[in-house]
Amino acid sequence: MKQTDKLLRLTKELLEMNEEARHQYATRTKSDEYEVNFYEEVKPFADRTLALLKEWEPLAREWVMENKPKYLYPIQIKNTFENLEMVSVVAWQKDTGPKKFNERVQSIEYVLEKLLEQAE
Numbered sequence: 001m002k003q004t005d006k007l008l009r010l011t012k013e014l015l016e017m018n019e020e021a022r023h024q025y026a027t028r029t030k031s032d033e034y035e036v037n038f039y040e041e042v043k044p045f046a047d048r049t050l051a052l053l054k055e056w057e058p059l060a061r062e063w064v065m066e067n068k069p070k071y072l073y074p075i076q077i078k079n080t081f082e083n084l085e086m087v088s089v090v091a092w093q094k095d096t097g098p099k100k101f102n103e104r105v106q107s108i109e110y111v112l113e114k115l116l117e118q119a120e
Contacts, residue, residue: 003059003062003063004063004119006059007056007059007060007063007115007119008116008119008120010052010055010056010059010060011056011060011112011115011116011119012116013052014049014052014053014056014084014108014112015109015112015113015116017045017048017049017052017084017088018084018087018105018108018109018112020045021045021049021084021087021088021091021105022091022102022105024045024091024092025090025091025092025096025098025101029091029092029093029094029096030094036092036093038092041092042089042092045088046085046088046089049084049085049088050085050088053081053084053085056081057077057078057081060077060080060115061074061077061078063115063119064076064077064115067118067119069114069115069118069119070118071114072111072114072115072118076111077111079107079111080107080108080111080112083104083107083108084108086104087101087104087105087108
């Protein structure tokens with residue numbers, strides 16, 4: 001599998017994880033009767049996200065440095081890694097502020113979609 005194909009596949013998977021975290025936060029976490037199960041929900045999701053991120057980040061950074069796409073820089077790859085790692089955990093926390101959470105989710109989405117757009 002070519003590196004670009006792998007990068008595209010991983011980027012799409014991360015977009016799905018980001019959307020799943022957004023959905024979790026918006027529909028379940030904010031519901032009063034929702035009780036989170038850390039070991040059955042949060043940990044597996046966060047672990048899966050982190051594994052994808054660790055595979056994605058070096059490929060994405062290398063691709064951005066080589067191809068110099070418009071509006072995408074290596075620092076955004078690093079920030080997206082950190083933001084998605086954070087979002088994959090705080091999506092389950094009732095005390096997570098919606099403004100900051102949604103800004104992170106949108107930032108992640110922007111970078112991943114720009115990367116897809118430019119790499120396809």
